[in-house]
Amino acid sequence: MLQPASMDPRVRRPARTVLDQSVLVVILTMTSSPVGDTPVSHRFYTPTEVAEMLKISSTTVMKLIHDGSLPAIRVSERIYRIPEAALERFQAGERPPVRLTRTRVRALEPLAAGESLPGPDRASEPVGR
Amino acid sequence: MRFSGERLDRYGLALATRLDAIGADLDAGSPALAEADDGRISLAISASLPGSPSSARARIELVEHWAVDGSAYQLIGYRYELIDHENDRRRAFHRHDDALFIRAFDVVVHEHCEEPIGVVRCAHGAGLPKRDGFEALNDLLSAWSTPPAAAICAGLPCLD
Numbered sequence: 001m002l003q004p005a006s007m008d009p010r011v012r013r014p015a016r017t018v019l020d021q022s023v024l025v026v027i028l029t030m031t032s033s034p035v036g037d038t039p040v041s042h043r044f045y046t047p048t049e050v051a052e053m054l055k056i057s058s059t060t061v062m063k064l065i066h067d068g069s070l071p072a073i074r075v076s077e078r079i080y081r082i083p084e085a086a087l088e089r090f091q092a093g094e095r096p097p098v099r100l101t102r103t104r105v106r107a108l109e110p111l112a113a114g115e116s117l118p119g120p121d122r123a124s125e126p127v128g129r
Numbered sequence: 130m131r132f133s134g135e136r137l138d139r140y141g142l143a144l145a146t147r148l149d150a151i152g153a154d155l156d157a158g159s160p161a162l163a164e165a166d167d168g169r170i171s172l173a174i175s176a177s178l179p180g181s182p183s184s185a186r187a188r189i190e191l192v193e194h195w196a197v198d199g200s201a202y203q204l205i206g207y208r209y210e211l212i213d214h215e216n217d218r219r220r221a222f223h224r225h226d227d228a229l230f231i232r233a234f235d236v237v238v239h240e241h242c243e244e245p246i247g248v249v250r251c252a253h254g255a256g257l258p259k260r261d262g263f264e265a266l267n268d269l270l271s272a273w274s275t276p277p278a279a280a281i282c283a284g285l286p287c288l289d
Contacts, residue, residue: 044274071147071150071151071152073151073267073270073271073273073274074267074271075271075274081274083151083152083179083274084152084179085151085152085153085179086150086151086152086179088152089149089150089152090150095149095150097146098142098145098146098149098155098160099142100138100141100142100145100160100161100162101158101159101160101161101162102161102162102163102164103161103162103163103164104163104164104165104166105163105164105165105166105171106165106166107165107166107167108163108165108169108171108194109171110225111192111194111206111207111208111223111224111225111226112208112223112225112226115223115241116252117226117229118229118230118232118233118234118252118253118288118289119229119232119233
């Protein structure tokens with residue numbers, strides 16, 4: 001027999017969950033906003049916002065993204081986000097070149113360091129770091 | 130993926146330069162190319178992503194293992210990791226211990242997702258192989274740019 005959703009044991013945490021989640025969203029949003037004199041630099045702009053800031057067209061911004069001049073994160077097929085710090089570095093101009101460090105070692109560190117591996121021999125045994 | 134030694138150098142530099150351009154601060158000594166006695170090479174890049182100076186920042190770690198294959202190098206494994214301390218979540222794409230994973234799950238690659246960090250819904254998640262470090266880096270940055278209130282682990286199918 002069908003039961004109302006609030007009585008159905010398969011429905012986990014009914015109405016109150018909605019309230020909890022909305023409160024959580026508010027709290028998380030607050031922690032992502034500028035606090036006092038310490039602005040959070042973890043922000044992302046849309047190409048349109050960047051176009052407005054740089055006083056260029058959105059088409060030009062997209063060209064800069066596609067030719068690699070303006071670093072952007074491809075969130076989905078057609079959606080890009082530009083981190084605030086990336087825009088700052090783009091505006092600042094040339095960066096010091098990145099340099100490769102070379103070393104010699106006896107053996108490579110295992111890629112699975114600290115991870116539980118499947119299988120009867122090694123199940124749930126973390127590989128040493 | 131199969132690269133000459135010279136191309137592998139350029140690839141490592143380009144990957145690290147991309148992280149630098151996005152606003153990340155590369156760790157001292159990164160990118161690093163370590164050559165082992167057996168000829169295998171590890172490419173390791175680690176950096177802190179832009180974030181609030183008052184809290185622990187998100188970290189990116191990209192590690193690849195390459196084996197000698199004739200006159201070139203072949204990618205044989207990887208560990209691409211995002212540890213986002215600010216938003217308390219982890220996303221990772223792994224390829225290692227091929228024989229073990231083929232025997233257990235009939236797959237070569239797997240993924241990890243923790244939200245919050247330390248809370249594991251499944252020990253190993255199913256995923257598709259990453260074409261290269263650039264694709265992995267973009268996918269990790271995409272997870273990093275996901276708003277804090279949005280879940281990033283919900284759609285990950287479990288292997289275990």
